């Protein structure tokens with residue numbers, strides 16, 4: 001993965017801070033990613049960082065219902081799902097440095113205090129916590145890899161938790177000076193249907209709240225469900241103390257991938273460059289992006305794929321998987337309709353009714369016992385009915401258990417995660433995990449090598465590659481004691497890490513398309529580089545539907 005365009009030899013990194021007002025969930029991540037895309041496509045090397053104001057050191061210990069999917073970077077950081085958007089939009093890798101939480105800031109300051117780095121001093125929020133925040137922001141800028149760093153401040157202005165971040169931003173703006181650092185404030189302009197009007201007051205108040213902390217917004221991005229008239233833009237500019245051209249409408253879009261185009265039309269990139277005193281004569285080259293959008297919006301066919309998981313009530317839980325289907329759908333020129341099916345409610349009486357008619361079945365990642373029997377049932381159905389199947393992480397483990405139970409006849413086969421005393425632990429705790437007691441950041445994480453078996457289906461899917469590298473997040477593994485028996489019975493280990501000897505991929509010999517992967521391909525799929533496994537899976541689903 002590399003930047004689409006690399007040029008510019010700017011001596012000084014410029015900083016853009018994105019804050020949010022009025023409510024949460026306005027889509028700061030998408031606005032940040034869209035602006036970054038526009039700047040990148042003008043040749044500026046751009047990265048995005050997310051500062052999260054919670055005490056968890058990372059979101060790895062959070063339930064998906066709390067915070068959506070936990071996104072994993074190449075270097076094994078467990079991060080906010082917004083980093084997924086950054087990678088998908090920019091096609092540039094992020095790392096631990098791109099996501100910092102209050103917990104991590106405090107942990108680092110407290111460790112420094114214990115080492116005696118502040119000896120003799122009282123350690124305080126200002127300056128010690130704010131200095132640590134500033135250092136984390138400038139870490140990316142000082143790497144020399146980027147012309148522009150966009151830092152998204154999580155939460156909403158006015159929150160108690162955000163205060164140290166806002167203060168750190170105020171100090172950086174003061175230190176860096178005009179034209180080197182700016183603030184984009186994302187707010188909501190709600191529509192009152194009784195009055196038939198868009199209301200600017202919440203935005204005025206939120207800009208004022210920001211002002212109370214000594215920060216003047218340079219640009220306002222206004223989320224709205226209705227077109228914002230020139231008159232309202234004038235009013236927003238006057239009362240919020242921003243230039244008229246710096247009032248940007250962000251109207252609801254049918255897809256997040258439209259947002260860079262909409263932001264370009266509104267001039268977000270031009271006004272940003274102007275404020276940063278950067279040349280804007282190079283027009284953004286969005287030809288590839290537009291081609292993707294064209295394919296996405298004009299599918300020639302349609303397939304329905306079942307997503308079997310236990311967090312299906314919350315779409316954000318499987319964000320990267322859903323986005324990977326969008327990328328792969330566009331690549332195949334088909335619309336992928338993802339039907340979320342709750343694994344907890346699949347049983348041996350109803351599985352047929354629930355799964356019939358699907359062109360493909362994906363069994364999702366997950367933790368713990370809840371819903372696993374439904375997942376196993378879904379694997380069995382896909383295997384027996386010859387429906388294209390993709391099992392991801394826990395989904396792959398369920399495929400191994402299903403085969404051991406129903407083909408090898410080891411009826412008690414299980415994972416020691418679900419049943420510690422199973423007589424047939426076909427999935428068991430990795431050796432190096434056995435002494436691990438802490439839960440945070442201790443799984444097998446990040447990118448690991450995998451060698452593909454010559455002549456395997458998965459090798460074909462990966463375009464004939466011999467070696468791949470994919471991202472992991474798990475504690476349990478395929479138990480090699482069962483490898484020979486499973487392979488003899490037709491479930492092949494088609495991807496192996498030669499150093500650890502861990503099985504990374506399984507596939508079925510006599511099946512049109514049945515692949516289980518111990519890693520998470522969804523983290524690496526981007527608009528510019530749709531993931532081959534998803535492309536192959538959608539293609540197989542289409543073939544299945546047509547047959």
Ligand code: GLN
Nearest residue numbers: 365366393394474475476
């Ligand atoms: N719970 C399983 C493990 O830890 C699978 C994890 C996952 O699906 N990400 O190995």
